[in-house]
Amino acid sequence: MTHSPGYGTPDANDTPGTRDAGGIPQYYLGVDGGGTKTLAIVVDAQGQERGRGLAGGANYNAVGLDQAIQHIHAAVEQAAHAAGCRLPLHKAWLGLAGVDRPYDYEALLPLLRSLAERVHMTNDADLVLSALEETVGVVLIAGTGSIALGRDARGTSRRAGGWGHVIGDEGSGYEMGRLGLQAAVRAVDGRGPRTTLLQVFMERWRLDNANDIVGYVYADEDKAKIARLATDVLTAARAGDEVAETIVRHAADELALAVSAVSNALDFPQRIPLALGGGLLLHNPDFRAQVLHLIRQQQPIGEVVLVEEPALSAARAIIR
């Protein structure tokens, strides 16, 4: 998946900020607009955080254009207020879920130009690239969903995964939880081996009867609820449950495969800089080590950056 030219690099046609000469402080904005929440962070010219704001989801395909724009403005205004500054800020990097094709930019950009003198917009996953020097390298994100993406020194971009929970999300928390549930009910039916996961999930969800799993799963469309079970799958795997081990190994294989699909399609000279994001990778050191081990078996990896707050990385990246 190659990005539309012109959207890939934040710094191509930047000119020095006009307010700089008068000694007025310059503020930089990073916005991480995900499916369920939008985080805006304002930093000063030294990269120090000065304010942050939080609002609802920014994926306009999910919440509608008006709502998405409203959430982004609310988060940014809150962050600017906390920083004691006014809009427009000097420069902004907006990373928004659902932004992929040229018409996404055409729909959103005009409604967000007022936030900063220079607005750079990308998909929210691309935001994690901001943690890498020159935004060159490979990003691997595994939280509720999963995606790998990369950008080489020529500015060519590439993605693997990120096709959502129905036909993608391999190696994500959602898939790990879903496969855990599937294995549990297969054990109930006698279609699969026994696993401790059945009891673990029933306790987690406070269910008395295995058949109640159906009601709980389909009560809503809450993907995060299923993704949270990934922690239980990882724990069961560490405790030696073979079914859980298989699921965890599958996830690690899939994430490493996504990274190699991206890096094979791009032109990297030697060791590839790697940035990791998403709760599944950030908060599970054993699993992260397992994934990194598999990635290193396939290609030489340079620095590995853990990106806890892509909005902060992005706000700092655009100072340069």
Place this chain on the structure above:
Amino acid sequence: MTHSPGYGTPDANDTPGTRDAGGIPQYYLGVDGGGTKTLAIVVDAQGQERGRGLAGGANYNAVGLDQAIQHIHAAVEQAAHAAGCRLPLHKAWLGLAGVDRPYDYEALLPLLRSLAERVHMTNDADLVLSALEETVGVVLIAGTGSIALGRDARGTSRRAGGWGHVIGDEGSGYEMGRLGLQAAVRAVDGRGPRTTLLQVFMERWRLDNANDIVGYVYADEDKAKIARLATDVLTAARAGDEVAETIVRHAADELALAVSAVSNALDFPQRIPLALGGGLLLHNPDFRAQVLHLIRQQQPIGEVVLVEEPALSAARAIIR
């Protein structure tokens, strides 16, 4: 999964109909209440169809209790009107999606007793058992969803599968379509082998760009839309596409596994009567043959009945 005692057999405590003596014609009702539509069929004492009626979905977990009851009554009244008879009918077998636990029966039965002098209620999947003599044997259903269930001569019931599209539905049309789509986008990413499925699905959905698959998949929660792609996967497999062949083989394996999980848990003397239902099995003879071949490798199968209209089979079964 063992059924609550008392609901498994339609004929345990039946007494002869009271109207029979006066020479008034006896009418029998079968209702197939699925997730999206309810079909009611009225037959006479000779098993001849006399009328049918169609209404919306009858799964009260999905459409709500009032709506489900309304749809069932509407379908039955339409069928009775076409048959030229009045409610209550003599006997009825209502097979309703979402009916599984004792409280499901408690919620629905009082609101449906007025349909017939004797009302037998089961899950809609159990309805297919009506096509087997004495309702003894194994049922395998693969349409949009999938499930296997069985009942032995002692009246013990057992199920495998039927856990829905998120954590179950192995071997169903939905899973076949979903895995086809997943394979197609993995090919796009360079994470999986090339497959003709990508082009086939894009033509089927009239998409110009592979990335538009995401928008199409997530535009709604239409599982039937994805299940319809199963036909394309079967066609591609017959044409020699290895990716499609793998998906089809997986589906056949899963369906055979569900049957053996059910039959292993029940007590069948020799050859097991088998009833097949659902569009994927009924309308694809090659695939059906592949599944039957796998089942026969594991256990001796007796008569194989294709059940096109479970409501009709059920209406006829309760005459006995």
